[in-house]
Amino acid sequence: MNTLTDSAAPVGNGLPTLRPEVASLPRYVPGVRAEGPDVAALASNESHFDPxxxxxxxxxxxxxxxxxxxxAGSLMLRARLAEHLGATMDEVAVGPGSLGVLNQIISAFCRPGDEVIFPWRSFEAYPLVVQLAGATSVPVPLRDDESHDLNAMLAAVTEQTRVIIICxxxxxxxxxxxxxxIEEFLGLVRSDILVVIDEAYIEFATAADTPDTLALYREHPNVCLLRTFSKAYGLAGLRIGYAVASRDxxxxxxxxxxxxxxxxxxQEAAIASLDAQDEIRDRVNAVVKERERLLPALRAAGYNIPDSQANFLWLRCDDDAREKLVADFNAAGILVRGYARDGVRISLADAEANQGVLSLLTNQSPKLTADANLART
Structure with missing residues (x-):
């Protein structure tokens, strides 16, 4: 037996090594942070209102x-959320942002060899939390109109499927x-598969067919709702989100x-936010108003932009166009989020910053707008 006084060091196998899933884990790429008061920070999906x-x-x-x-149990917050949602405290779980709660979900349900189906392109962290758990990502490409391909997601289900994410x-x-x-989809999915409905931007959704996910959850006990205080509520810096699911x-x-x-x-900020629904609603309405102003203007300029129900707009484009767009926005003092091989996301902010986005896009050179595959009509 080796002791501290032994002259010979024990034979080892080199330095400690990371789990393979961790060693190969891509780094999460956040939106670029603004430096200086004259920069419009539209790269991250966060509230641009002061607290x-x-x-x-x-x-x-x-x-x-x-x-x-x-x-540790977030008891007061869970009680307030239960009252707000028409649920019980036992049906609410809280975590550090919806991403933290998603990590709890994957940790609770997935082992190595299990599969998690999600749409792609979607939230960049989905494959990261799946890989960290040692499970297998099954990304399903979006349809040409940028919507979920629910038929393809259903076809991707195997005996190893444990979780499906809808965003x-x-x-x-x-x-x-x-x-x-979603209702039709849930009727076709095995009841032993957890269907997570990620609603980080639900407060901004105004369409008539916006899903009533609480009703869907009541009908389907294998549904888990995932929400956050980071977006509409403006608490991104405090990291708090929650899930609604069956008690177990x-x-x-x-x-x-x-x-x-x-x-x-x-916890205190979240409770205070839930108690300020009128003010939160006014802020959401201001963002929606700007969204409804920019969408038709950009379409009139020739851009084929999908009907966003969130606090951002999406430009599908190839990498050459993406790099040029991001560079042009940077030069104009506007930070946007580029996604390799997919496009550019532009968060909505105040009217002045949004007008800067509109002016830049509508004044692009013919070379960019005609030849860069900017998903034009």
Whole structure:
């Protein structure tokens, strides 16, 4: 037996090595951060409104308890969410952003060899959390109109399928999945597969066929709703999201959560936000108004932009066009999000920043607009 006094070092196999899933894990690429007050930060999907005064008061109050651990069960927040949603506390699980909750979901349901089906292009973190769990990603390409191909997703189901993710409105295309389509899909999916409906942008959805996911959840116990306070509620910097699921599933998500991962500041800010529905609705309506202003103007200029129901617009384009667009926006002091091989996402902000987007796109040179495959009509 080796001891500290042995002269011969034990024979090893080299340095500690990462799990293969971690070693090959691509780095998550966030939106470029703005530097300077004159830069329009439209690369990340975040609120461009200042925090509400009532939310700041809640955060300042919670800051006086920084020497204490937060409520690990998020009991007050879960009670307030249950009241807001017409659910019970036992059906609500909270985590550090909807991505944190998604990680809890995948950890709770997936082992190596299990499969997770999701649309693609969609949220960039989906394949990352699946790979981290050692499970297998099954990305299903979007249809030509940027919508989910639910038939192809259904055809991709195997005996190894454990989770299916539907993102509505979809990030980064903004295209929603109608209620009737999800309802039909759920009627065809095996009941032992968890269907996660990611609704990070649901507050911005105004279409008549916006899915009533709470009703779908009541009809299908294998449905899990995933939502966030990062977008419409403007709490991206505090990292807080939640899931609504059956009691057993929600309990499993609470078990897989990192203890104390949701700070007291985040919990207080979320409660204050839920209590400020009128102000939140006014802010959402302002974003929707800008979306409805830019969409027809860009289409009139010749761009074939899908009907976004989120707080951003999507330009499908090849890599040459993407690189030039991003460079042109950067030169104009506007940061946008480029996706290799797919296109450019432009978040909506205040009217001045949005007007800068409109002016740049409508004044593009004929070379760019005619030859760059910008998904033109």
């Amino acid at each position: 509400l005064p009532s939310v700041l008061r809640g955060v300042f109050s919670a800051a006086s308890t920084l020497n204490r651990y937060p409520d 509505t409105p979809n990030n980064p295309t903004g295209v929603p999945v109608p209620h009737s389509k 599933i929600a309990e499993g998500l609470r078990k897989t959560a990192l203890p104390f991962s949701v700070s007291a500041l985040a």
